[in-house]
Amino acid sequence: FVKEVxxxxxxxxxxxxxxxxxxxxxxSGALLILxxxxxxxxxxxxxVWWSTDxxxxxSLVIDTDEFRLPQELWPQASLTTGLAVCMALEQLxxxxxxxxxxxxxxxxxxxxxxxxLVEVGPRPSGKLVLxxxxxxxxxxxxxxxxxxxxxxxxxxxTGRDFMRTDVLTAILAQLxxxxxxxxxxxxxxxxxxxxxxxxxxxxxxxxxxxxxVQGTCQGIDVDGAxxxxxxxxxxxxxxxxxxxxx
Ligand code: BTN
Numbered sequence: 001f002v003k004e005v006x007x008x009x010x011x012x013x014x015x016x017x018x019x020x021x022x023x024x025x026x027x028s029g030a031l032l033i034l035x036x037x038x039x040x041x042x043x044x045x046x047x048v049w050w051s052t053d054x055x056x057x058x059s060l061v062i063d064t065d066e067f068r069l070p071q072e073l074w075p076q077a078s079l080t081t082g083l084a085v086c087m088a089l090e091q092l093x094x095x096x097x098x099x100x101x102x103x104x105x106x107x108x109x110x111x112x113x114x115x116x117l118v119e120v121g122p123r124p125s126g127k128l129v130l131x132x133x134x135x136x137x138x139x140x141x142x143x144x145x146x147x148x149x150x151x152x153x154x155x156x157x158t159g160r161d162f163m164r165t166d167v168l169t170a171i172l173a174q175l176x177x178x179x180x181x182x183x184x185x186x187x188x189x190x191x192x193x194x195x196x197x198x199x200x201x202x203x204x205x206x207x208x209x210x211x212x213v214q215g216t217c218q219g220i221d222v223d224g225a226x227x228x229x230x231x232x233x234x235x236x237x238x239x240x241x242x243x244x245x246x
Pocket of ligand 1: 012013014015016038040041042043044047049056057058059104105114115116117131132133134
């Protein structure tokens with residue numbers, strides 16, 4: 001599945017590096033970019049990705065032609081990547097603890113353990129950059145109390161260290177499987193992200209850029225939209241930030 005691996009000790013962001021490689025047309029097949037430390041890890045929008053020693057930060061660059069992922073499926077790549085991370089964590093921890101928080105977070109017992117940043121390579125490269133950050137052996141005890149309250153790591157949850165190569169291998173194996181389900185338009189793929197939706201049944205407020213939507217979340221639709229039942233009826237939201245959960 002992965003044809004080439006590039007390892008860094010320190011880099012600004014594995015996604016930046018990946019996008020740069022796509023720009024210079026140096027990618028074929030699936031390329032993995034790994035780093036021990038990121039100095040400017042990015043999250044969605046203006047967000048930064050906090051990570052310290054012992055976490056995992058990597059980007060997988062895939063050629064969408066090779067993976068038979070036409071452009072209409074690209075918006076679902078982020079949820080599919082999140083699902084792959086959830087499934088890998090379930091293999092390591094057992095089921096029931098991990099959830100997908102739409103649109104791009106992975107939660108462990110209500111706290112963020114990982115983030116996904118999917119970016120489209122410069123046209124016409126047809127590349128997708130799947131960036132994944134996961135708190136593994138780093139402890140949130142080193143973070144601010146505000147972050148401690150809403151984030152966690154595998155170490156914080158289990159009290160033990162993990163072999164990061166095992167975690168990485170499990171995620172990559174799941175990515176290969178889930179991306180191929182997406183390419184095959186497996187109708188059960190949506191069931192898998194729906195059953196792991198952290199917001200389902202909750203009262204939510206979503207800032208989708210143009211408007212704020214409040215209501216009860218019904219879950220994630222087959223095309224990746226979040227369905228929120230508002231006073232005006234159900235609304236399908238394709239992108240945004242969850243600003244409140246009850
Ligand atoms: C988020 O929480 O909004 C997404 C965080 C994504 C972080 C990962 S770490 C590897 C890759 N490189 C980056 O700069 N960001 C992603």
